Amino acid sequence: MLAIPMSKIVLSIQISHFAKALIILVVVSSVGSIAQPPTSRFLPLQRHKVQWANAVIKNALKTKDTLQLAEGWYLYGKIYQASGDWLTSKRYFLKSLRIQEKKGDSYELARLYIRLYNLEEQFFHYAEAYHYLQLAKQVAERINSDKALIQVYSEIHRLHETDWSEGGTKPYPAPNLDSSLHYLKKLEKIALKTGTQLPILGLLSSKAFREKNIKSIEYAQKLVRIYQIQKDTLNEIKARIDLVNAYLTFNHLKKAGQEIDTIDASQKALSIKIIDNEHYKRSLAQSKSSYYEQIGNFKKALENEREYVALERQTLHADREGAISRLSIEYETEKKEAELKAKQRELQLSQQNQQTQQRFVQILAFLLVGALGLSVAFYRISVKNHRLSESNALLVREQNHRVKNNLQLVSSLINLQLNRLTDDATKNVLEETQLRIEVMSVLQRTLYTRQTLGEVNVHDFLHEIVKVGLQTFDYEHVQIQTTISPSLHLPIDHAMRIGLIVNELLTNACKYAFPGHPSPQWILNCEQSNCHWALQIADNGPGFAPEKPINKRLSFGMRLIQLQAEQLYASYSFEKSNGSLFRLSFKV
Secondary structure, three states, rough: OOOOHHHHHHHHHHHHHHHHHHHHHHHHHHHHHHHOOOOOOOOOOOOHHHHHHHHHHHHHHOOOOOOHHHHHHHHHHHHHHOOOOOOHHHHHHHHHHHHHHHOOHHHHHHHHHHHHHHHHHHOOOOOHHHHHHHHHHHHHHHHOOOHHHHHHHHHHHHHHOOOOOOOOEEEEEOOOHHHHHHHHHHHHHHHHHHOOOOOHHHHHHHHHHHHHOOHHHHHHHHHHHHHHOOOOOHHHHHHHHHHHHHHHHHHOOHHHHHHHHHHHHHHOOOOOOOOHHHHHHHHHHHHHHHHHHHHOOHHHHHHHHHHHHHHHHHHOOOHHHHHHHHHHHHHHHHHHHHHHHHHHHHHHHHHOOOHHHHHHHHHHHHHHHHHHHHHHHHHHHHHHHHHHHHHHHHHHHHHHHHHHHHHHHHHHHHHHHHHHHOOOHHHHHHHHHHHHHHHHHHHHHHHHOOOOEEEEHHHHHHHHHHHHHHHHOOOOOEEEEEOOOOOOOOOEHHHHHHHHHHHHHHHHHHHHHHOOOOOOEEEEEEEEEEEEEEEEEEEEOOOOOOOHHHHHHOHHHHHHHHHHHHHOOEEEEEEEOOOOEEEEEEOO
């Protein structure tokens, strides 16, 4: 605590109380000047909720759903209850009740009885309030709804805590703490069974706070933690306001200040002021005023007291805005009732059209029979086509399998021949031939395993060719750099020719560029721009000798590259740039 001289404290308290009294007198006098003749204190109707209730009733009238219509009247009752217009609220609740009671026991019926109890409680009508609460209890117990029982037992607990006799001046029950505790224990059992702690904690917190029990702090802290876990920031702020009041009651000023700072930070993070509900705004302003007054900051206490009084004044002035809204809503309600009567007349007229509808149904039935016959015919045709498709698929699989076996057989025959040859030149020729056959085998595997029709994924196809070629020549340690988009595709004929070219150039690199090189590299780039394709293949070997230009070589491999490029209508060239560089471009 700050060390403030006693004379200053007394003077500040006197100024504070004088300022409060002055503000209240100004507000009362200003409100009194506009409050003639006196009217009830209604809050403005919430427009978004009114629009939702209108939508529910409109849809109920359209679909002739009486339960949905009852829900619409119930929503109107809630809206007027929140505005403080309890008589209008009860009128709508009773309209909903007339429909719900005919439908029998339900959670919605119990909920309506509780709402009617709350209204009678506002007028302090014990007999009527007790009657509605007993009806709600009977319905909740018959349907055995934990949700309904939690609400009913909470209200019965509160009913027995209330002094309906008003200190013995009326012939109604005084507080009955035993009955209140009995229903509180029932509520606790349901909360433990369902894992719903919030209702019981809220009741325990308010009960302990009224009794000036320090446990109110513990209960309020638990509520704050639960809302934090649920990430319900709005209810967390409300719970923190109750926690601030509990701290102030037991003079825990430091903790109360920390909670106020937390509330302010939460509001700032949400980019909103506290809550739309004026009650909580006033409660927070009042709590802040009490806190700053207790710590001796009378300037801030006065500011918050002014905010509290301003909110009170705003509530008193809300009639002028609410009256226009209520008139509009009452007009809309009467309009909806007129629409309901019109719907009833339409039902009577619809009965006269039943004969016409029956004839239409007969004609429709005849058409349906014809459609059914056509459906059977089409079904038989589809079954026949399905069987034919399965047969064709089986033939394609068999063909692929045979092609694969034939390629393996040719490769095996060449391999057997290689084992019998002693001439290295002939062996090299057969090995190169075997690699060319492997290119065809890779293409066939790509088509067969991926089930593509007429197109080959260039990325997977060329990577497989490079992998097989390096394994054949035992150059798996060569550093490979490839730039091929996984989305590139080529027709089968184009892919075969590109595969043969890549295989020939890789074979040439393995024979002439990689031997004796300390760090051999091989680069493959394939790009597409619209219909134009570009292929670049390079190595870091010695390159072609200048005295033997590439276009005059007549080796089988180079002749094969030339033939494949001609078939692609492609232009190609060989360059010597830190090794050999091959460029090929063509259109698809």
